[in-house]
Amino acid sequence: MKKIECVILDWAGTAVDYGCFAPVSAFIESFKTLGLEVTAAETRAHMGLTKIEEIRALFKIERVSKAFYEKYGREYNESDVQACYTEFQRLLFSTLRSYSGPISKVVETIDALRAKGIKIGSTTGYTKEMMDIVIPAAAEQGYHVDNHVTSDGLPAGRPYPYMIYKNMCDLNVPFRTSVLKYGDTISDIKEGINAGVWTVGVVLGSNELGLTEEEVNNMPADELKKRMMDVRYRMYAAGAHYVVDSIEELPALIEAINTRMNNE
Template sequence: MKKIECVIMDWAGTTIDYGCFAPVSAFIESFRMIGINVTAAEARKPMGLTKIDHIRALFEMESINSAFRQKYGRNYTEKDVESRYAEFQRLLFATLKEYTGPISNVIETIDILRQRGIKIGSTTGYTKKMMEVVVPEASSKGYKPDNYVTSDDLPAGRPYPYMIYKNMCDLGVPSRFSVLKYGDTISDIKEGINAGVWSVGVILGSNELGLTEEEVKALSPEELKQRMDDVRKRMYAAGAHYVVNSIDELPDLIECINARMENEF
């Protein structure tokens, strides 16, 4: 019988850094330093890509591209991308340790999954050097997956499937049907779909929702529901098989997926 044997999780906005705030401010500030205003919504849109691809995606946005041409009288070049990426890294590394706290119920839910024999892998848009900061800090706070993969030595990062395949190799998971990818961005959803695994999105704490815990609590129930529904629609439109509100729904969802596979395969 096929069943879920491995859950591959994203990091910022999924398991740590509620709201995925560490990269957002660094992206905004790196562009501000060359006189280009980037909104939080714009900074969040490509989230989940490798960070240099994220910079490229920002430059390609019409509003940012137009502002750059107007200010500098030319189109951006790869040198501009590399310059903003270098500044982004400097800004990110200055504060990265502060954004490594586990999101509520992550540690408890992973304990439940492990008790059921499920392996915990992970992928990320961060580089290996960034993860050398994140991993020990998150571990000291109680979050430690069985494996993590960056795109440094692979053909590409998200939305390509290579980090998922590397997790499967590292963890000895033989079938894609036994893998569930869990993340908070559209790139996460597409990564799972492109790998041919179960792709599940999460709303609360996500980059897509883009709110702190305090902001979530301050919203009226009606406003929060509307914003969550908007995220849910975007994730399903991107191809998600399922979307959950929070990670504590994951164990029951996995049981449903297992039952579905038992009946369909």
């Protein structure tokens, strides 16, 4: 019988850090140290990449590169990128532990999947050094995975599929059709599609929605529905096989995928 044997989750915005706020604030503040402004929307548009690659992407924004030239009288270079990344890391490390709390129902759902024999892996845009803070902090609050992979030592991070392949090797999962990638960014979706695995996006708590839990609870229903539909559209446009509102839908969806695979 064909079935999902492994679920690979992203971390920030998917499993922990509702709304994916830790990196957003660090990106904004690190550019401010250079006298440059990037918006929350601009940082979220590239979320899911490795953090150094996101900084490169932010520098490439025409408005940002033009502002740099006007301020410094020259084009930015890799030294400027690295200086910004150093400041980003300093800012992120100072707050990362505070943003490692599991999103509602993640612990219970993952425990239920594990009880069914499903292996739990993970990928991330964070480095190993960053995850050395997040992993134990999340574990203290009940969330842990069977395997965690960063892009350190791999050819590239997202949207390339190498972190998913490494999870499959580490967890002894030989067939891509038995793997489901679950994440909250467009980069997550592309990572899963490029790996050839089942790919599921999540809306609530996601970087793409970009709202705190309080904002979600207090927003007028029509406005929230519109914003959620916009996220859903972007994820499906990026290639997602399915998009769910929250992780609570995942067990039933996995059963539906299992049925679909065995009826094809």
